[in-house]
Amino acid sequence: MKPPIVDISEPVTLIGGGELGRNDLDDALSRAPRLIAADGGAGPALAAGHIPEAVIGDFDSLTAEWRHRIPGDRLFPIREQDSTDFDKALRSIRAPLILAVGFLGARVDHQLAAFNAVVRHANHSCILIGAHEVIFHVPARIEVPVARGDVVSLFPMRAVTGRSHGLEWPIDGLELNPGGRIGTSNRALGPVTIETDQPGLLAMVPRGALDDVIRALAPAQARAAE
Structure with a gap:
């Protein structure tokens, strides 16, 4: 098994290139200040004045301008086309918690793919932040x-x-x-x-419960690590 591209002992924010609410990135970074981008997510990150610590994906959405503004040692292309950039990022990050923004809204197929990835990587504590709710995989x-x-x-x-x-x-x-x-x-x-009794269940609760969900997932993550 390859070592993770990102190995961080604190929560991280993962930004995608999808629909991003006005406060989504700030809300995530206030709780998880280490920023990672999934491919085209580098664009809105740069627009908000942030240079991601790592950009992971097949880079089909990463423009030449964005690539020029990001140090080369922070670019991690994964060229295969059998998975989404969100999936590539999830499997390449080791962190106690991932707050994901820019993956909900807009195209329904992208949202369904995000749900699929969260379940396939159920060993990660990942919270998708949407306009009105937060979505996460239910642990045991x-x-x-x-x-x-x-x-x-x-x-x-x-x-x-x-x-x-x-x-x-x-x-x-x-x-x-x-x-x-x-x-x-x-x-x-x-x-x-x-x-x-088995993995595969997603929960959706009001966005105002984000901090409660973060705290609730912490014991589950600790049990999974034992």
Whole structure:
């Protein structure tokens, strides 16, 4: 196995070339100040006055101007076309947490590919930051102190079973499946606990719960490292 391109013991922000809200990058960097770009994500990073510590991707979206402004030792091309730049970046980063911006909104196919990558690299704690919600892969057990009435959507990317506490409609005894029953538009009765029997479940909670999700994923990451 190749060593990771980026090996950092603190949270990192990963920026993509997709839709980026006005405060998305600042919100991420305030929590994870080390900045990595996935290919075309270097453009909005530079536009915001930041030079990424590393740019990872097939470089089909990296313009000559952007390449000229970034030191050569920070450019890490991965030429294969069998995976997305987000996937290439995820598998090339070792960090306790990745806050990903610029991967949601705009093209639906890009969003679906991002969801696929988050599940395929479920050993990473990665949070996708969107305009209204944050999305993350549910570990074996997680407790998130969301507020009563908050929308908590669960979407399976493969067949998943598990249990929940604090959801208006519990998932106990159900098989969630992308081709069958899903769990969108559930509501919190207060803090929510979710346990899963296998990987593959995405959770979507209000963006205002970002810090709560970051704290909730920390114990899960510690357990995964044991």
